[in-house]
Amino acid sequence: MTGLSVKDITYRYGAKTALDGVSFDIPQGAFCALLGPNGAGKSTLFSLLTRLFVAPVGQIDIAGHNLARDPRAALAKLGIVFQQPTLDLDLSVRQNLSYFAALHGLSGREARTRIDSSLERLDMLPRAHEKARSLNGGHRRRAEIARALIHTPSVLLLDEPTVGLDAAARAAITGHVHRLAQDGTTILWATHLTDEVWPGDQLVVLHHAKVLTQGIASQIAGDMPLRDRFLAMTAAPA
Amino acid sequence: MTPYVTSLRAIVGREALRFIHQRERFIAALVRPLVWLLVFAAGFQAALGLSIIPPYQTYIAYETYIVPGLCGMIMLFNGMQSSLSLVYDREMGSMKLLLTAPLPRWWLLFCKLAGATAISILQVYAFLAIAALYGINMPPLGYITVLPALAVAGLMLGALGLLLSSFIKQLENFAGVMNFVIFPMFFLSSALYPLWKMAESSKLLHDICALNPFTHAVELIRFALYVQFNAAALGWTLLAAAVFVAAALWGYNPSRTGMSRRG
Structure with missing residues (x-):
């Protein structure tokens, strides 16, 4: 079963394209890292997933509920940790x-x-x-x-939740959230830090408004550390 | 309890808690109209002669005349203050928490509005109590009949604040807007002088004052304080409230791209 499904999302701020045909699916109970350098479009994607604004093109389904057609049912299934502190x-x-x-x-x-x-x-x-x-x-x-x-919630979104934390706190929170996935919650974890991604995690790499690659983290990394692979991918002209 | 009532209670409760935590804000909100009442009105008493106009049935002191206007002032400042806190909430992220709740957006914004209005009303009653101690008394029943008038005026001014907050993108832009909204609204109204006085000096200014929704909110409060009903004032205040609410809902519509300029 699909926990979170994003199909063909395109979003523009005036002339600037923030997201261009972004699609990916996360199975129920999987931990998916959304990895991308600053400015890749992660925060825009989060604003669309949380319906802070609405994408004119594309479709988002949260635990089987379409966000455009049935926003309240979809939002009721969604847990959100924003990048900014909101306590x-x-x-x-x-x-x-x-x-x-x-x-x-x-x-x-x-x-x-x-x-x-x-x-x-x-x-x-x-x-x-x-x-x-x-x-x-x-x-x-x-x-x-x-x-x-x-x-x-069936789906938990976290937008760079470890920003500003020390290494120990980062590791603790990353561990906590991975355990939530093992308990059956679908996780989408946006980050630009490769050490927060575990080898068995799903991975979506976002760069210059597009999905560069997606799959299992260890397979994408191949024979080099994920950090080096990520830098090599995002350094190349997209 | 339905989710609607639960969320209303929580949002209004949070506004109230926040208000209690900011004791300076409460004191400032009371000192401002009291300075006008105790200092400004005393000085103007001699300069300004007032004739008998409804709802008054006798000659009144200037201090008595400006009390309803100062009630309106409290609500005007409060409306803008709550709008400021909405912009602050958006910059700080807690607005996102509110807007992603699984309830219709209009309801969530209405709850915010209701919270701000409730706080305004409490402040107005505190001010009326001090004015009464100072010797400016209204008919006893007036303190009850003014309540619905305050609610309508507070919702209208709160809706104006909501509207402004949906278009102000940054906290820094706020001071300018305050000057362009609060001062013209307050001075171009019947809060400090009756409209016929204004007409004596300028027909144009009189017409502007007569169009100002704040004038109608003040008149609604003034009549209600004397247990009288001013249908025209109520109509115009409600109309203004409806227009501001509609525009604010449009401003907060998630598919409006203007909302999205700030992530």
């Missing part, structure tokens, strides 16, 4: 998560149970009562990932 720093972790739960129509005991279990999954339950401002960068990110899981 309200004056509120506690739990208050932040409760606000989000309510946006998804969850309140009362059900919301509390779900918030507890998703904080538990990210080892964040002991910090539930701390103000977001007092958390370090890695813990803030984990709180945001926990928040994105409250409504048990």
